Amino acid sequence: MRSVSSKNWEEFSINRRILEKIKIENNLSEILAKIIIANKFSDEEIYSTNNTISYSNPFHFNNDFNNSCKILKKHINKKNKILVIGDYDVDGCVSTSLLINFFKKINLKADYYIPNRIRDGYGVNYNLIKYLVKRFNPDLVFMVDCGSNTNEPINYLKKKNIECLIIDHHNINKPYPAATYIINPKKECDYNIYDYYCSAFLTFFFLDVFIKKNSLNVNLKDLHIYIALATIADVMPLRRNNRFFLQQTLKNFDLNKNLIFKKIFQLKKIKKKLDYNDLAFLIAPMFNSAGRIHDANIIVKLLTTNNEDQIKKIIIKLDNFNTHRKNIQNNFLNNNDLNKYTLENGIIFIDNKDLHEGIIGIIASKIKELFNKPCIVFSKSNSVYKGSARSTYDFNIGNLIKTCVDKNMLISGGGHNLAAGLNIQKNNIKDFKKFLDSQYLKNKSINKNKYISKISFSSLNLKFLNEISKLEPFGNLNENPYFLVENVKIKNPSVINDNLITLYLKQSSKSLIKAISFNPIRSKISDYLLNYINPVNLILRLDKINWNNKTNIQIKIVDIITPNKA
Known part of the structure; x- marks a missing residue:
């Protein structure tokens, strides 16, 4: 299924026998076993879902x-x-x-x-x-x-x-x-x-x-x-x-x-x-x-x-x-048409000589998350250009930046597989882009985004969320799972502070459920949330919100799949 942000979504495929084996051997619910398999937990990590494991220092004899x-x-x-x-x-x-x-x-x-x-x-x-x-x-x-x-x-x-x-x-x-x-x-x-x-x-x-x-x-x-x-x-x-x-x-x-x-x-x-x-x-x-x-x-x-x-x-x-940083960041994201990047087949390059060089990394990260493609943002610093890169798991940007340094395309640069920084002369930017794009397109596979399962709003309760929470904290390589909810109507969307949308969701005859979207306001996702009146399929994540000693479920909208794209 292709989403409005041009991402390809499919359900994570799991061998039924493996799923049953992990469920039974570790006394796990089906949803927990699915997430564990998807995140490739080791035996020790599986054990930790129901037991406390102390961290250890592995360097005493190093x-x-x-x-x-x-x-x-x-x-x-x-x-x-x-x-x-x-x-x-x-x-x-x-x-x-x-x-x-x-x-x-x-x-x-x-x-x-x-x-x-x-x-x-x-x-x-x-x-x-x-x-x-x-x-x-x-x-x-x-x-x-x-x-x-x-x-x-x-x-x-x-x-x-x-x-x-x-x-x-x-x-x-x-x-x-x-x-x-x-x-x-x-x-x-x-x-x-x-x-x-x-x-x-x-x-x-x-x-x-x-x-x-x-x-x-x-x-x-x-x-x-x-x-x-x-x-x-x-x-x-x-x-x-x-x-x-x-x-x-x-x-x-x-x-x-x-x-x-x-x-x-x-x-x-x-x-x-x-x-x-x-x-x-x-x-x-x-x-x-x-x-x-x-x-x-x-x-x-x-x-x-x-x-x-x-x-x-x-x-x-x-x-x-931090308020000043957010203002600079949101000013760029909300005053630029981000939808044009859905047409990019290769790496997304953004040149803006007036961008504050301290903010370019955050903008690269936001664009990468939105389109699931590597992004490099350039800003001018004195006589050279500074670039900040953010990448996907399947494209090691750090190694390629090192290669570009070795080829004398860059003044300097370095990083790791997901993020890198660089300094470059203006006259080398064109060749640099051409080289990186060629490497990306040559090694590019169809980037499939996986949701863990379909759910309905009737199954969303604290018991369900507490079960998922056993795998916390979520983050890099232990992803908070995505879920698909079908045939949802969007009700009463409202833009808050130019950087998020609150709204209500309705599935069939069930009551309204509150949700939130942190996608940039000028993105296609936000455009659909604010203007689309027909039922849609939603990719979402669930979070636990604790406030004044009360625990509630927060629904975060990640992406939208319209019926004609499903």
């Missing part, structure tokens, strides 16, 4: 971790100066704050610096490292969530006899930087199977190894919620240890004992227990907005202070940054 611990121990014993440099996103800021907070717990002062997106650019470059060495005069430099491809700056550190430890999870190219040690599961090593951890989680594991190795009386449990935040914000796979860790952390989290999140909830007038959606859709965007349109050092300052007044002031600033 050479990179143990050797890095020896380097840190040496510098602590000598009371040397330590500098931590992190990326300007949530993962980089949390990784940095984990180290700074640990050093505080052992009464060691350390410095930190988060590069400014506009002034310094992405990562650590030669001019920046020269400036930082002059400013902080460090003996040991940590690079967290960055550093894997910063050969020239690390060569500079080496000449200055400054040791460097890298903790990162981004793609790393040969020759590797000449750092003292590199912790990165993406390099050629014996721990590649752990490449699903973000840098914050790797940093936490490193500190955990260090604490146990040195028999320190230091507890990092109060920092667990920030590792969960970084894992979600960096769209890491919510599988295995990541999922087990998030489940435990969210379950045990006490909002009253965390001044930062408590103040955010007070500011937004939220009265409920913190959940995955709060981290993913409220706190992560708020924190990321600092690095997008201001300066991310403010995030590390927030995460490493106990001063209540300072925390309150920073949170108000972050809320203002």
